[in-house]
Amino acid sequence: MRINFTEEKAFWLRGLIALGIVAALFTIGGDKEQEGLQGPVAGKGTTENRETVPEYTIPYPEGRTEMNVSSGEPGPKPSKMIADPFAPKKGEMQTWRIKAAYEEPIDSIEMTLQLDSGEYPETLKLAEGTATDGWWEGTWNMPDSTEHRYAAVILLKSGKATTKVKPVFRDITRTIF
Amino acid sequence: MQTPSSYSYRTQVLLLVLGVLAVGFFGSPESGNATTWARYHHAGCGSMSLQTGDQSSVFWGYVDGVDGGGIDVYYGETLTVLNGQTVVWSPGYSLGIYGTIVILGTGQLKQTYIWIQDGDGDGYSCSGCAYYAYAGDSYPGGSYVRRCNLSHWMEEDDCDDTWYEQPWCDPG
Known part of the structure; x- marks a missing residue:
């Protein structure tokens, strides 16, 4: 009985840890699917610290x-x-x-x-x-x-x-x- | 009372299910993100489907697209053709628009072939040549080859297009 009790506790502990990991993943991943319309999201997808624009980049059209x-x-x-x-x-x-x-x-x-x-x-x-x-x-x-x-x-x-x-x-x- | 082995089994099943959910979630489409700068086909021939989950909806070069295949833009997806750009799909294949195509200014879609220069015939296009490819129905002459016949066409420029098989540039 003592062994079973330990196993039971271990089972629930592992389950809780797994649920926590999944909850964390969903929290992080939720940002990924945000489609805007919720105010500016400064820093989301930010290009700070990225390299300069590559040489081979089609320029934007000018004006209208x-x-x-x-x-x-x-x-x-x-x-x-x-x-x-x-x-x-x-x-x-x-x-x-x-x-x-x-x-x-x-x-x-x-x-x-x-x-x-x-x-x-x-x-x-x-x-x-x-x-x-x-x-x-x-x-x-x-x-x-x-x-x-x-x-x-x-x-x-x-x-x-x-x-x-x-x-x-x-x-x-x-x-x- | 359940035995230790049954707890282990339940745990494994639980972790498996949660793992599948997590993988499924991370593998889900980034539908809201107007994602990426395209580099779909490295070499070889084949069609391209823009569909949920793809990470690209704009091509890279002035002449770009698919050589040796067609393009399908599926529901919910958008293919953007930039100003001055020609996006190509090949004769004998189709351009399917089930989603949306946006064409800026002088951009165009054209059913033809993509040709890239490969001076030494080693299967690597000359530096920057992939950006300035040629779109045409017939061989333009010179060192042009069909893009789908190159071994590598974009990720590895040929640093010396007069020397067969010297694809890697030595910065030193």
Whole structure:
């Protein structure tokens, strides 16, 4: 009986340790799936202390830049995006316009900029046309630099339908040259 | 009363289940992260699928993409074509867009082949050549070879493209 008691205690102790490890893993991993829209996350995916931009890096376009979008997803359909200017310096003003259409009214277009030192949620407002076919626009002061990382997660929502667009313009944070 | 051996068995099962959960979690897609700068195909031919869990949605060079295969962009994923960039998929293969493609400015998608210079024919592209590859339906001449016929095309530049098989550059 004494041996069994010891084994029982050992069993529960091991179980608790394993649960603790798993809980810790989930806590750490939870950050990985965060998609923004929760305020700037300074330091998340930060490029501090990274190497300089590699020689072979396609430069950003200058000024106003149009993007054609083709989506095979079942939700709201973005067809064109305009960034003006495309890659302003930190603190400079930038405007994004997105043309989107859908059979049902589009409720919102949310955009999270993923930049050098963090992620920054922005909301676009309907500026022209209708919620079923119109241009959505947002203007902000560029909250961060784009030297190492410049990407976005754009969510177009209509009822339960959501289209996710994730353009990546540069991300050398995990480049292997 | 359970025996010591049964406790051991239960422990092992518990740890196995938790381990599988942990591995599954860490192997799960980073769906929110507009991840990485692409380096999908090192050499050889083959198609590419951008799907949940992939870590890349933009290519690296001015002429890039897939040589000897097609591209599928699956639901929830985005392929970005940069300004001035040509993203290639090969004749005889398909470009499937079930997710989204974003094309900046003068970027383009083209169904053709990718050619890279390899002056000494050792299977290593000359330094920086992968960045300035050529997109075309036919052999452009000179030392160009199909990218999928190279042994290595990006991760190892040829530091001396006149000397067969001297792929490693000596910084000293």
